[in-house]
Amino acid sequence: MRWTATIMLVIMAGVFIGTKQVLDLHPAWGYVHAFSEAAMVGGLADWFAVTALFRHPLGIPIPHTAIIPENKDRIADTMADFLRTNFLTPAVVARRMQAMNIAKAAGEFLVQPTKGSQSRIGAGASELIAGILESLDPDRLGGQVKAGLKSQARKIEIAPLLGQMLQTAMADKRHLPLIDALVRWSGLTLEDNEDLVRDMISERANGIIRWTGLDGRLSKSVLDGLYKLLAEVLVDPEHPLRDKIQEGLEQLADDLVNNPDMQAKVERMKNEVLENEAVARWWEDVWERMRAGMIRMARDPETTLGGQIGDSLAELGKALRDDARLQTQVNRFARRTAVGVATRYGDQIVRLVSETVRRWDARTLTDRVENAVGRDLQFIRINGTVVGGLVGMTIHFADQWI
Known part of the structure; x- marks a missing residue:
């Protein structure tokens, strides 16, 4: 021109x-x-x-x-003053917002599809989550999460917590399956180590018993007696050994809650586990698998994560689009928020304009x-x-x- x-x-x-x-x-x-x-x-x-x-x-x-x-x-000053006087006054903002149905517009935006059943903002949110997870340094993030969990775990006194859980389980009789499992495990362990038991009995028998061959019969009798005892404990709910196990569990729960020595012992065990390098490597491997899985879920609209994001946002959009009372409440909130922003931060906004032009x-x-x-x-x-x-x-x- x-x-x-x-x-x-x-x-x-x-x-x-x-x-x-x-x-x-x-x-x-x-x-x-x-x-x-x-x-x-x-x-x-x-x-x-x-x-x-x-x-x-x-x-x-x-x-x-x-x-x-x-x-x-x-x-610059004139532009800022013009903006402050004519646009960022509460009355102007409120009058402009009064004519706008922000809630309905937001609802229509949320339910507009792009692919599959996802709204376009849902698809964007899923992609944003996946992008964030991909951009983060796996080693650094895994180390930070591990350090955070370790720090939180150190603050938790695990002994009283375990004791209370055990007391609650026994009060509701939920520990009985645990006793049955313990008895079965003892029987299987004994079966897998019969040779070791026979060798121990033979080593402790005197020479005459070994010379006469009675050590084998003695070993068999001991093993049969143990199997019989475990079977009786398993089938008899009133067996005395069950009472002994019950007493032992009750004492353990009480010590976990009230005994400082037991609590200190459990805390030492907890700290040893937290400091174990094998546990640290295991956690990092678990975290990396979780991260890769979350990326796949976020990118796939048919998975739980991707689908839930899209479905939740679509439901919110339908409510905003169709519910007149909800629109009224949301619009009123948006109008009050905008007026509040203009009132509190109007001077700072126009100062930003003025200072930018001055620079x-x-x-x-x-x-x-x-x-x-x-x-x-x-x-x-x-x-x-x-x-x-x-x-x-x-x-x-x-x-x-x-």
Whole structure:
């Protein structure tokens, strides 16, 4: 547009020079000559006016030119004051928000599908979760999570907690399956180690018993007696050995809750487990598998994570779109929030505008304003050329006939 306006000015100069030689040939050339002469004046005047906004014309420091660069700070303050006065007042914000149904618009946005059954914001949320999990350093994150869990575990006194859990289980008779499992485990352990039991009995028998071969019969009798005892304990709910186990569990639960020595022992065991490198490596491996699984779930809309995000957001969107009372409440909350933000932070917002413009150098401000409105300003030059020419031709007409 700058080139167009400039070429028009050059053409008018050429017409002015050319018509000066033919003025005596016909009266019409006088009108053309007057048009071109006034058009040059109008075009040059508007070129000067437009240029003076942004820089000194031809680099000459004429007073009251380069208006925008010279008054950059004042313009920044004026813009901020205009914004604060006309846009960020509570009354203006409330009036504007009153005409907006933010809840319905949000609901329609949430239920708009993109792929499958997911809303587009649900798909975006799933992708965001997956992206965050992928961007995090697995080793560093795993170490941080492990350190956090270890720190929290150190703060928990695990002995009283275990004791209370055991007391509660015994009060509800939920420990009985544990006793049955313990008895069965003892029988299986004994069966797997029969040779070891026989060797122990044989080593402790005297020479006469081993010489007569009675150690084998003795071992068999001991094993049979143990199997019989375990079977009786398993089938008889009133067996005395069960009572002994019950007493032992009750004592253990009481010690875990009330005995400082037992609590200290359990805490030492807990800390040893937490410091074990094998446990640390196991946790890191578990965390990495969890992270990879969560990434796959987030990216797949048919999985639990991806589906739940999409379904939850879609249900929220339908409620916001269709429930008038919910819309009223949400819109009222949004309006009050916006008014509160304008009231509390309006000055800070406009100060941000003012300080940002102040920080720009004069060349940056000039270029940005000129790029924003420069096309329209070049139309001023074009219009000035045309209007100036018409005015000049009108004056010539009046001069000829008055």
